[in-house]
Amino acid sequence: MWFKNLRVYQITEPLNLQAEALERALQEHKFSPCTGQEAVKMGFTYPLHHSIKQYHHQQGHLHLFAVKRQEKVLPAAVVNEELQPKIDALEAEKGRPLGRKEKNALKEELIQMLLPRAFSRSSVTTALYDEQNQWFIVNSSSAGRAEEVLSLVRKALGSLPALPWIDQNQLNLAMQQWLTNKGLPQGFVLGNEAELKAPDEEGAKVKFSNHLLSAAEVQSHLEDKLVTKLELAQENQISLMVCDDGSLKKLRFHEMLTESNDELGWDDMVLRLDADLLVMANELASVLKAVRQAVSAE
Structure with missing residues (x-):
């Protein structure tokens, strides 16, 4: 519950958050695990507690959200170990060194092949919309992760007019x-x-x-x-x-x-x-x- 890091945004137009409609909108973008060749998946999850099955929690002028992110973990050392024999074999077949583009294409092909066997890593980022002060606060130290949360909320709501909170x-x-x-x-x-x-x-x-x-x-x-x-x-x-x-x-x-x-x-x-x-x-x-x-x- 207690936020550790803040990325703060000023909401320039009050959000119209009707509880039932909002819950339906968030549910349409709820989290589901990565499947097959998917490297990353994001979606809304329960912000208050996993036993309280609501995708949005309101306490007066406060609105709590949570976004779950899952990514497949492929250590570079593992990819490189599998990649080098394929590069060597293809260079022997062609009788010449492979160019950078060819190596990158081979690497992407290998990653797609390894993804179904990769471990998954999940994290949850919470966010708070303070309707009284018109602040949207993301509990994250990462600007990129905060932008991902904003993007998903914007996708669910249709718009999210947010600007930096301070000059x-x-x-x-x-x-x-x-x-x-x-x-x-x-x-x-x-x-x-x-x-x-x-x-x-x-x-x-x-x-x-x-x-x-x-x-x-x-x-x-x-x-x-x-x-x-x-x-x-x-x-x-x-x-x-x-x-x-x-x-x-x-x-x-x-x-x-x-x-x-x-x-x-x-x-x-x-x-x-x-x-x-x-x-x-x-x-x-x-x-x-x-x-x-x-x-x-x-």
């Missing part, structure tokens, strides 16, 4: 100031992790972990480097890494939040999960508002 240029400027302990998002202090990189393509990089970020040896790097990742913390609430591409990673919710609903127990699973969802969503909304407000003030 990246303004964020980059703000992060430079934040590392100097100025203009931080309200309620936040510097954590103890940061990464900086020189602006040129092959520029030097430096990473600090478990380090006092106000130290002179850290601050000196601001003269010729840009902040790419910066940890912020809110006492007894949350810590997270702000990244220069607008993503938020390494979310750690304080136990005061994660255990705030313990008195409910787990006898009523939906009640407990809903309560945790509400606590998490409220905290995420507070964080996103604070970060965006601090960025806009730059």
Whole structure:
């Protein structure tokens, strides 16, 4: 339930989510396993719990989705071991070395032959639509995986008008100031992790972990480097890494939040999960508002 990484998007037009119609739309794109020569399959699965067979879960203004992705795993070493004898045999038959295109074609043919025997690897990515704040939040550190989720939701709904939730240029400027302990998002202090990189393509990089970020040896790097990742913390609430591409990673919710609903127990699973969802969503909304407000003030 508790998100660990965030890819956030601003929804530019409110989504019309009628429960029954939405459930039917998602079911039309439900997950089914890879078959035969299929290398990757994606589809919706149950977001709240596998025993609660609904493809969409709503708690007030919050809408929870889950996308399951399955891919066939073919290690490169296995493919290459099978490929080389085929290349050798074909080169002997033709009496000449094979060109790159010929080798690639042979490799693709081999992969298609091996796929039915390959192991499968599955993962589930959850996403939250905050109807009140018009945010679509994907629980993933990967931009590619988040885009896959958006694409599938867009396919099911017919449209999903989503834009980046924050101005990246303004964020980059703000992060430079934040590392100097100025203009931080309200309620936040510097954590103890940061990464900086020189602006040129092959520029030097430096990473600090478990380090006092106000130290002179850290601050000196601001003269010729840009902040790419910066940890912020809110006492007894949350810590997270702000990244220069607008993503938020390494979310750690304080136990005061994660255990705030313990008195409910787990006898009523939906009640407990809903309560945790509400606590998490409220905290995420507070964080996103604070970060965006601090960025806009730059």
